[in-house]
Amino acid sequence: MQGLPVVFAMDRGGIVGDDGRTHQGVYDIAFLRILPGMTLMAPKDEAELRQMVWTAYRHAAARRGPIGVRFPRGTGTGVPLDAPLAEVPIGVSETLREGTDLAILAYGHPVSAALEAAEALARDGLEATVVNARFAKPLDAERILALAAASGRFVTVEEHVVAGGF
Incomplete structure (x- = not known):
């Protein structure tokens, strides 16, 4: 390019x-x-x-x-669209839920499913951190390494093939 x-x-x-x-x-x-x-x-x-x-x-x-x-096909989830426009910091993820037992790093539309999974796990006594990765490139390497070190259990969620995906 x-x-x-x-x-x-x-x-x-x-x-x-x-x-x-x-x-x-x-x-x-x-x-x-x-x-x-x-x-x-x-x-x-x-x-x-x-x-x-x-x-x-x-x-x-x-x-x-x-x-x-x-972005996915179809309609959105119905969240408010009234926030002023602001740049998303390049390569910076967003923690949506804190937990100590495992980390779920989700990319794109599957973030909502990751949050639902964390709630289901919480009902079974497991507390999951859920992170909205936002970027497949560049990755938020600092946060990813910290999450992996914190619990030793790490899951990624995306809608893509395994080879070459997020």
Whole structure:
């Protein structure tokens, strides 16, 4: 991409049941992550998508290289969209729930499923930290290493193939 200020808006990222077997967005992370200087992000909901689109615009306007925003097909979850536009810090994840028994790091739309799983685990006496990864590239390596060291139990959740995924 020669460091060009390109924005990729990747619609239908992940598993898309209604589009049929041949129209699944499960290889995009793999083929874009290998590009030098590429930034890849995916929102947990429509409010974060709004902020990420703004971030991508600002990233391109500042000529900071190529950037991609991956989002699912369909409607959002119904969260408010009234927050002022602000850039999402590149490569910084977001802790949504604190726990001590294991860490769940989720990327994109599956963040809501990760939160539901953490609630189910809590009913069984296991407390999970849930982190919205936000970025497949660059990864928040500092937080990932801290989470792995804290409990020794680590799970990632994404809608992508294993090889080359998040």
